[in-house]
Amino acid sequence: MNVAMNAQTNWKKNTALFLGSQTFSMFGSLLVQYAILWHITLATESGVMMTISIICGFLPTFILSPFAGVWADRYDRKLLIALSDAGIAAATLVLILLFAAGYDALWLLFAISAIRAAGAGVQTPAVGALLPQLVPEDRLTAVNGIFGSLQSFMTLVAPIVSASLLAWASIEIIFMIDVVTASAGIAILLGLVRVPGRARDKSGKDETNGYLGELRAGLGYIRNHPFLKQYLSFFALAFLLMAPAAYLTPLQVARTFGGEYWKLTAIEIVYSAGMMLGGALIAAWGGFRNRTHTIALACAALGLSTVGLGCIVFSFWAYLTVMGVAGIASPLLYTPAQVLLQEKVDDVYLGRVFGVFNMITSSMMPIGMFLFGPAADIVPIERLLVISGALFSLLTLWPAGSRALREAGRPVQE
CATH class of the missing domain: 1.20.1250.20 (MFS general substrate transporter like domains)
Incomplete structure (x- = not known):
């Protein structure tokens, strides 16, 4: 004690x-x-x-x-x-x-x-x-x-x-x-x-059902919460659409601006620096009172910046600026998403919910590459970025229009 x-x-x-x-x-x-x-x-x-x-x-x-x-x-x-x-x-x-x-x-x-x-x-x-x-x-x-x-x-x-x-x-x-x-x-x-x-499950069932029983209980918990079903489905689609920007931009830079090592390093550094700024911004600001609104704003910013990466190919420095904006927007998406789970999920099930979320986030972008990777040898990468970015921007309508996500995003005290 x-x-x-x-x-x-x-x-x-x-x-x-x-x-x-x-x-x-x-x-x-x-x-x-x-x-x-x-x-x-x-x-x-x-x-x-x-x-x-x-x-x-x-x-x-x-x-x-x-x-x-x-x-x-x-x-x-x-x-x-x-x-x-x-x-x-x-x-x-x-x-x-x-x-x-x-x-x-x-x-x-x-x-x-x-x-x-x-x-x-x-x-x-x-x-x-x-x-x-x-x-x-x-x-x-x-x-x-x-x-x-x-x-x-x-x-x-x-x-x-x-x-x-x-x-x-x-x-x-x-x-x-x-x-x-x-x-x-x-x-x-x-x-x-x-x-x-x-907190522990006072019924003691978690300790006697075995791993598969506890896993089924966690999946049942997700199924019985409309917020979690929509939340996980939303992020599965979001991470799928992130694949071109996450994996194909180095290849795009090599093809469009030249394959010098400093240019490939520059996009990583600028994106990471943008994420540092975005993390500091969300730590100081905290986002909108409704966390779902912050997620929607970040979706719009990430989608438009991905479109920008596909359109702004006339100047490498302008391209780096857009990459920095994408970096700033990323923590505005990830941080409130993480906090939503930490606030809204019962502690007894929190590990299992994070396990499913981690399974989604670790797999959807590589899965997306099975679609977008071969396509990059057929159509220009710029076109793939514009298409995926436009679709990502449209994802803004999901959290903005979902009552379950809006309700979950409200401050705990309301």
């Missing part, structure tokens, strides 16, 4: 330590992610190999996320996060030893990508469900916005650091940095973060 009361009293300290632990871990993970991507690209120059890499990076997350949501509702969420980080670090350490012994076959990189994706699939629902245990409800938007800015900053810095390290060091050095940062994150999380207790 005293631990729980102290944790609630020191929520700012606990939250700062938790975000710090996740930032340490995320930095090393992103270094490895970029190092593996570039190693495969330069070693093979093969679209097939890149496709295999993408599949290894999302399929384990897609498969595990619903079960990971059950674990996040059943077990200690802090421990789940630490164990998933430890498992990834252990697998990375084994890879370092294999590479040092001369075993550097490409399939080992595919295997470690799959293991890392599995760890992320376990960790992500637990992180989303743990934050409401640490943070008062009226501060969730600000904290999620700050967390989003930290993630964007890491996304901005990691490719620069990873490229610099690869220029003078072996890939094993980057793997070792990930092991060290993961260890630091785990030490902070387990040693310093104090998490209050949470």
